[in-house]
Amino acid sequence: MFEAIAFYLFAIVTVAMFLIVVFSKNALYAMSALAGGMIFIAAFFFMLDADFMGVVQIIVYGGAVMALYAFGMMFFDTTRDVKENIKDKRIIYTLGTLSFILIVVIMSAPFISDHIKALYPSLPGVGNPQMVGYVLFTKxxxxxxxxxxxxxxxxxxxxxxxxxxxxxxxxxxxxxxxxxxxxxxxxxxxx
Amino acid sequence: MITLTHYMVLSGILFSIGMLGVIRRKNLLMLFFSTEIMLNAVNLGFVAVSKYIGDLSGQMFAFFIIAVAASEVAVGLGLLVLWYKRKQTIDLDSLQSMKG
Structure with missing residues (x-):
């Protein structure tokens, strides 16, 4: 129950953040929304018991990559609105909608193979960061x-x-x- | 109950948002943002599969994608700053130098 609430809440917030990134005219707003979206993606990683990945996501994306973008944007004029010369909006949105439908339909297809089995299954009693360490430093x-x-x-x-x-x-x-x-x-x- | 399909559909939605950005944007910095969205969507899919199959390979792959994305941003922003110094613009159309 709580999982469902958390999933839908974070899904809506993440999609909203990334839509702001794609449609915002101001580069600074887009960057802030991107940073927020990255942090919300980390919340999904925590929900999926991938603690290590969640922490790496926050540190690398929320910290390092965003700081890099912030430094990069000091070189550009970010106070002005981004002017974009889009020639044909209809083609863009048609292609976007078509590819959206295609990707979502492909992704929602069920897994029917019986041959999928875990190569490196999680051991009972071993936490996720330890297990990541074992796999990362051996295989x-x-x-x-x-x-x-x-x-x-x-x-x-x-x-x-x-x-x-x-x-x-x-x-x-x-x-x-x-x-x-x-x-x-x-x-x-x-x- | 949240199943793997929920996560895969969310991953697909986020990926298409990123792809729409790549098609729509003409500013190179915004194009970088859109590619980051696409990489994040794929990461989410990998980690979700990793959880539901009980295999750590997906998380490892997502980890290496994050490493590649970080280095891509470093090199890409360096090139972008160089281009801005030369042309005073980061518009995608300014990259077009061949007439035809």
């Missing part, structure tokens, strides 16, 4: 190490990409100002 050790190297590569790539021309201000770039001035002069000359 999935190599992917885990590869993921660590991948995160290191991503970190270095992020630093290298953003730190280029860090000493220059993007909003007041002298060469861009000169270019704009030259173009204005050209227009005046043409007149």
């Amino acid at each position: 999935y050790l190599v992917p885990f190490e590869v993921a660590a190297v991948m995160l290191l590569v991503a970190m270095i790539a992020g630093i290298i990409l953003v730190s280029k021309k860090m000493d220059q201000s993007i909003t007041t770039m002298p060469e861009v100002d000169k270019k704009i001035e030259a173009e204005e002069f050209d227009i005046k000359d043409a007149k």
Whole structure:
């Protein structure tokens, strides 16, 4: 009973949050709604007895990824509304509705295979974080190490990409100002 | 009683919301947000299956998806900042440089 109430409550709130992300014109509102939606997804993970995944979701998505987006948005002008040049709305919404129906129908199909069996079943009396530790550091050790190297590569790539021309201000770039001035002069000359 | 189908349908709904965002949005930052929604929807599906089959593989897969998503955001935002410095816009149409 409580599970059903929690499920429907969090389902409605999560869908509402993600709809705000997709339809909001303001980038800041979209980011805040995305952060909220991530936290509500973590609530589902706790309901599904995946405590470790829930905590990782809150720390990585609610914390790290959102902080990264917040830092990234300092580079862009976020106070203005996002202007988007959408050419044909009818095609977009038709395709969106069709794919929505298709995906939901596929997902709601029942599992009829009898051959699905647990490869790494949970042991009785062992908590979820401990069990995740056992499986992660035995069967999935190599992917885990590869993921660590991948995160290191991503970190270095992020630093290298953003730190280029860090000493220059993007909003007041002298060469861009000169270019704009030259173009204005050209227009005046043409007149 | 909440069954696996409930979770799978919710996962599908969230995934389609993300996909609608990917189709609809023209701002690259908003496109990033929409891909995050899609990745989260898939994670939810994986963890739900993992619970109802009693197997931890689904949770492991979701864990690695989170790692990939985090590194994707780091590299993607770096490229986005670089593009904004060059073109002063993050509109998707500004990426189109070939005439045709």
